[in-house]
Amino acid sequence: MxxxxxxxxxxxxxxxxxxxxxxxxxxxxxxxxxxxxxxxxxxxxxxxxxxxxxxxxxxxxxxxxxxxxxxxxxxxxxxxxxxxxxxxxxxxxxxxxxxxxxxxxxxxxxxxIPQGLDEKEIMIYGTAGLTAALSINELQQNSINSGKVLVTGATGGVGSIAVSILNKLGYEVTTITGKRDKIEFLKSLGAKEVILREEFDIDNKKPMLSEVYDAVVDTVGGQYLAHALKQLKHSGVATCCGLTSSHELNTNVFPFILRGVRLIGIDSVEIPLEKKQYIWNKIASEYKVSxxxxxxxxxxxxxxxxxxxxxxxxxxxxxxxxxxx
The missing domain is CATH 3.90.180.10 (Medium-chain alcohol dehydrogenases, catalytic domain)
Incomplete structure (x- = not known):
């Protein structure tokens, strides 16, 4: 073969x-x-x-x-x-x-493969789609069922699928990208706002910033995640699944102890098979995007x-x- x-x-x-x-x-x-x-x-x-x-x-x-x-x-x-x-x-x-x-x-x-998907469709989602869906499921499990969600690394596999699913579910999606030529692509997926990487002030040293986002789906890690945490509203949720920017996270405790922010790690590799089946069933139904x-x-x-x-x-x-x- x-x-x-x-x-x-x-x-x-x-x-x-x-x-x-x-x-x-x-x-x-x-x-x-x-x-x-x-x-x-x-x-x-x-x-x-x-x-x-x-x-x-x-x-x-x-x-x-x-x-x-x-x-x-x-x-x-x-x-x-x-x-x-x-x-x-x-x-x-x-x-x-x-x-x-x-x-x-x-x-x-x-x-x-669950009813509602075929061999091609399920692999378009693939590991990236499973990871995106796991992230969004955590938002819903933590009572973030609407509002403004920031997606980092939005043109990547996980990010682009996350934008599409969040838009379908009625969230207001803001994205970050380093690719100016992909702004219209992200808007076509459902992004209401696109922030270019250089406009996202990751060098800001303030320990807290104004409350902007109800949730963050982070795919890149590093200072982008750290900066996003400072902008979460009270009881906001950030999911973390990637490290293409950095595996290090230099942050402080203020978002967690003053705003009750939650940071949730997403692993699609070793989760129990039953949870994978549950998430694939959601992708085949309520998370499925046109x-x-x-x-x-x-x-x-x-x-x-x-x-x-x-x-x-x-x-x-x-x-x-x-x-x-």
């Missing part, structure tokens, strides 16, 4: 290419999926250059998510021809991922390497869907 393979040639040196490799053989409680679609995520791009925080086992097939059809099953929970999706856990990290024609995974990682196809660029296995280079240089927007078969 064909696969996008990353190989280590020497210390800190890696190459990647499309290769022919053997179709894996499944064991007890595993399934073999004929892949239909995968996607590209920033974590995949990091894996492709040998980032040790993501992947340490080489040769390696990237792709932290996949959708397709079960063709072999050694699990009582799945049968041949079941349409399924896998996101997170170790897929695409140190276990060969979705950028190959056949994918072997433990049955405990697999979810049947403009999802406007967010996606479809590519093939052969296009992955060049797209990774763009990703690592912040020259992409929206989602990249990889058609496998």
């Amino acid at each position: 064909k696969a996008f393979v990353v190989e280590k040639t020497e210390e800190k040196k890696f190459i990647s290419s499309i290769k022919d490799i053997d179709i894996p053989k499944i064991e007890k409680d595993e399934v073999l999926i004929k892949a239909s679609y995968s996607s590209l995520n920033f974590k995949d791009a990091l894996s492709s250059i040998g980032n040790p925080g993501v992947t340490r086992v080489f040769p390696h097939v990237t792709g932290i998510d996949v959708s397709g059809e079960v063709i072999q099953s050694n699990s009582k929970n799945f049968k041949k021809e079941d349409k399924v999706v896998v996101t997170g856990y170790d897929l695409g990290m140190n276990t060969n991922g979705g950028h190959q024609e056949y994918v072997k995974v433990p049955a405990s990682w697999v979810i049947k 403009n999802i196809n406007n967010l996606v660029t479809q590519i093939s296995l052969e296009d992955i390497k060049a797209t990774y280079e763009k990703m690592l240089n912040s020259k992409v927007s929206g989602r990249y869907l990889v058609k496998i078969d």
